[in-house]
Amino acid sequence: MRDTISPEPLLQVRNLRKSFGIRGGLLGRVLAEVKAVNDISFEIGRGEVVGLVGESGSGKTTAGRTLLRLEEPTSGEIRFDGTDLTTLSADGMRRMRRRMQIIFQDPFASLNPREKVREILTHPLRLHGIGTASDRPDRAAELLEKVGLGRDSLDRFPHEFSGGQRQRIGIARALAVEPDFIVADEPVSALDVSIQAQVINLLDDLCDDLGLTMLFIAHDLGVVEHFCDRVIVMYLGRIVETGRSEDLYARPNHPYTQALLSAVPKPKPGRRRDRILLKGDIPSPIDPPSGCVFRSRCPMASAECAEIVPPLARVGAGHFSACIKTT
Amino acid sequence: MTMMQELPQGETAPASRHPLLVVRDLQTSFRTGGGGSVRAVDGVSFDLGPGETLAIVGESGSGKSVTSLSLMGLLPRESGRVTGGSMRLEGRELRDLPEAAMRDIRGQQIGMIFQEPMTSLNPVHTVGKQISEMVIRHRGLSKRAAMDRAVEMLDLVGIPEPRRRARNYPHQLSGGMRQRAMIAMALSCEPRILIADEPTTALDVTIQAQMLELMQDLQDRMGMAIVFITHDLGVVAEVADRVVVMYAGQVVESGTVHQIFEAPRMPYTGGLMNSIPRLDGAHRGQRLKAIRGTVPPLTELPAGCRFNPRCDHATDICRAAPPVLEEAGPGHLVRCARWRDITLDLMGTE
Ligand SMILES: Nc1ncnc2c1ncn2[C@@H]1O[C@H](COP(=O)(O)OP(=O)(O)OP(=O)(O)O)[C@@H](O)[C@H]1O
Ligand SMILES: Nc1ncnc2c1ncn2[C@@H]1O[C@H](COP(=O)(O)OP(=O)(O)OP(=O)(O)O)[C@@H](O)[C@H]1O
Ligand SMILES: [Mg+2]
Ligand SMILES: [Mg+2]
Numbered sequence: 001m002r003d004t005i006s007p008e009p010l011l012q013v014r015n016l017r018k019s020f021g022i023r024g025g026l027l028g029r030v031l032a033e034v035k036a037v038n039d040i041s042f043e044i045g046r047g048e049v050v051g052l053v054g055e056s057g058s059g060k061t062t063a064g065r066t067l068l069r070l071e072e073p074t075s076g077e078i079r080f081d082g083t084d085l086t087t088l089s090a091d092g093m094r095r096m097r098r099r100m101q102i103i104f105q106d107p108f109a110s111l112n113p114r115e116k117v118r119e120i121l122t123h124p125l126r127l128h129g130i131g132t133a134s135d136r137p138d139r140a141a142e143l144l145e146k147v148g149l150g151r152d153s154l155d156r157f158p159h160e161f162s163g164g165q166r167q168r169i170g171i172a173r174a175l176a177v178e179p180d181f182i183v184a185d186e187p188v189s190a191l192d193v194s195i196q197a198q199v200i201n202l203l204d205d206l207c208d209d210l211g212l213t214m215l216f217i218a219h220d221l222g223v224v225e226h227f228c229d230r231v232i233v234m235y236l237g238r239i240v241e242t243g244r245s246e247d248l249y250a251r252p253n254h255p256y257t258q259a260l261l262s263a264v265p266k267p268k269p270g271r272r273r274d275r276i277l278l279k280g281d282i283p284s285p286i287d288p289p290s291g292c293v294f295r296s297r298c299p300m301a302s303a304e305c306a307e308i309v310p311p312l313a314r315v316g317a318g319h320f321s322a323c324i325k326t327t
Numbered sequence: 328m329t330m331m332q333e334l335p336q337g338e339t340a341p342a343s344r345h346p347l348l349v350v351r352d353l354q355t356s357f358r359t360g361g362g363g364s365v366r367a368v369d370g371v372s373f374d375l376g377p378g379e380t381l382a383i384v385g386e387s388g389s390g391k392s393v394t395s396l397s398l399m400g401l402l403p404r405e406s407g408r409v410t411g412g413s414m415r416l417e418g419r420e421l422r423d424l425p426e427a428a429m430r431d432i433r434g435q436q437i438g439m440i441f442q443e444p445m446t447s448l449n450p451v452h453t454v455g456k457q458i459s460e461m462v463i464r465h466r467g468l469s470k471r472a473a474m475d476r477a478v479e480m481l482d483l484v485g486i487p488e489p490r491r492r493a494r495n496y497p498h499q500l501s502g503g504m505r506q507r508a509m510i511a512m513a514l515s516c517e518p519r520i521l522i523a524d525e526p527t528t529a530l531d532v533t534i535q536a537q538m539l540e541l542m543q544d545l546q547d548r549m550g551m552a553i554v555f556i557t558h559d560l561g562v563v564a565e566v567a568d569r570v571v572v573m574y575a576g577q578v579v580e581s582g583t584v585h586q587i588f589e590a591p592r593m594p595y596t597g598g599l600m601n602s603i604p605r606l607d608g609a610h611r612g613q614r615l616k617a618i619r620g621t622v623p624p625l626t627e628l629p630a631g632c633r634f635n636p637r638c639d640h641a642t643d644i645c646r647a648a649p650p651v652l653e654e655a656g657p658g659h660l661v662r663c664a665r666w667r668d669i670t671l672d673l674m675g676t677e
Contacts (some may be wrong), residue, residue: 192387193386193558193602194386221606222604242518259533261606262608265565267600267603275540
């Protein structure tokens with residue numbers, strides 16, 4: 001655990017929901033609804049780095065974007081440093097964004113190809129009225145240095161950089177306004193392993209040096225264990241388990257977390273015999289199973305799992321799991 | 328794969344005794360704009376024994392896919408060409424084989440699966456029709472027998488209600504089922520070799536685990552050899568008998584899965600191992616031992632060893648001349664001028 005952690009939460013999320021309408025037909029009516037984020041609650045302490053993991057479509061990106069109100073929540077409460085973001089005016093939210101930034105997965109798509117790095121990094125400074133026109137480039141150069149790139153990068157375009165370097169530029173851009181909180185949405189997933197390790201080390205150093213609070217979204221459980229103080233596991237829009245990394249990885253409680261961890265290939269020769277193999281695919285989020293959303297693939301499921309949505313129950317210090325069989 | 332099972336993994340009889348596929352000094356180049364060319368695969372050699380799984384591992388751009396496309400005669404006709412070396416399938420030279428003969432080999436002798444199932448599946452035909460046409464073409468079965476075979480294959484890969492699913496179009500199948508259908512098609516003519524290029528890379532880990540299990544199960548039953556291309560060392564450790572590590576178009580190390588994972592000799596291989604965050608809790612909070620720098624573009628390769636600018640062990644000899652593959656143990660090849668002098672600092676695997 002990082003020593004900067006204090007118990008006081010920076011972010012408090014209560015019963016957050018985000019649904020998307022699926023439109024179709026001639027009139028473009030809403031035909032169905034995807035409950036991408038379905039009633040999630042959690043807190044992130046100041047200086048804490050929390051991992052958000054789950055398979056494709058589990059709602060990680062939607063959760064991260066809704067937290068920053070890049071998507072409007074369907075319902076629920078998001079408190080940032082005591083302020084409820086869901087009721088904030090557009091102007092109030094714009095000012096709040098200075099304190100909350102996002103880093104995207106795709107270092108190719110997230111940078112404007114027609115802007116030089118100088119513009120990419122001074123833009124957010126101008127937007128938030130930080131510094132003067134003459135000292136902003138210096139500030140941009142400092143940021144580049146922080147992420148391990150030279151001042152000469154200022155006058156180059158994104159296409160002149162490798163994937164890992166572009167991700168560094170994306171990180172520098174997020175850091176430009178000196179945020180307190182960063183949502184990092186799969187920042188290393190598109191990178192080769194050797195480059196991924198460099199970027200993880202960089203993020204690690206930045207979190208330590210700047211005391212950043214971070215929600216780190218990933219599907220790679222190894223990266224999350226390495227880097228995060230605490231982990232939240234999502235499945236089909238819901239949180240199924242959360243706990244401190246050392247507890248959750250050593251003693252996963254939810255059958256889904258257990259299967260997920262056992263599915264990760266280990267760099268140790270030999271065929272795996274101890275693996276929990278789940279049957280079938282992840283169900284469609286348009287029509288999720290009733291009761292526990294995991295029950296259609298769960299090796300332990302029985303009739304009562306269809307009845308109620310299992311609440312998160314305490315299974316250890318700061319460790320919660322949503323399963324009626326194991327809690 | 329009955330013979331293989333009696334031997335501990337990684338200590339299979341040397342593939343070279345009766346290799347199915349022998350690749351020697353393969354060179355593949357692409358024409359680039361302005362009349363230049365790049366050599367994407369530069370002197371790759373390996374053997375593949377019957378029923379064996381050979382993993383080719385390396386980072387993006389190292390030449391894994393180009394190696395497999397060269398083998399299958401599927402290089403882009405206008406720009407890519409095998410410019411040197413040989414590829415022998417049971418003694419028969421595949422290089423420069425006419426397209427018609429190559430087409431027979433693909434499907435009949437060599438099956439292929441890719442990362443994206445829709446590169447092999449045709450969206451306008453039912454999966455049953457696609458598989459049965461393949462069987463009709465290569466096996467000369469009647470229409471009805473071929474459809475029965477298609478259903479049998481869909482069943483074998485674990486698709487529920489295979490007879491009904493055979494009448495589905497690819498878009499009517501879930502992602503996992505599509506992946507299975509692609510494997511069913513690739514194996515429908517019982518090829519001796521399956522080439523799988525990143526077959527699980529786009530999948531979630533729980534689905535990947537199902538696919539790896541399925542492929543190993545099918546290999547046990549049908550006995551085909553597999554060339555498994557991936558950048559995921561975890562997957563390699565799980566499926567491979569032997570491993571080829573590629574860097575910038577070359578083989579930099581090869582050996583049994585145990586040699587590669589337990590005693591790698593090439594600093595690049597060691598660096599890759601150290602870059603993986605391990606799920607073991609032992610190293611939490613520690614910095615990863617990242618390899619510095621990036622893979623050089625093929626047009627800007629450094630003099631000497633291609634890895635030298637990123638290598639902690641590099642000295643003048645590494646910059647002076649390109650190293651050759653040397654034997655570091657039985658069947659263990661390493662491309663490093665200094666492998667005898669250095670000890671790699673590996674993070675524990677326990
Ligand atoms: N704008 C949108 N309109 C309709 N559906 C959406 C939209 N954005 C997301 N969804 C759906 O919401 C669900 C959750 O998607 P989300 O992108 O949040 O998942 P994720 O966990 O980030 O997945 P991945 O690992 O693939 O990035 C999915 O079923 C997705 O199809
Ligand atoms: N059609 C092509 N024309 C020109 N160059 C090509 C072509 N296809 C591949 N290359 C080049 O050949 C080299 C090897 O590419 P290859 O696709 O084999 O890499 P890979 O190891 O499969 O990487 P990845 O993990 O990204 O799939 C790369 O430098 C690539 O840019
Ligand atoms: Mg996402
Ligand atoms: Mg490839």
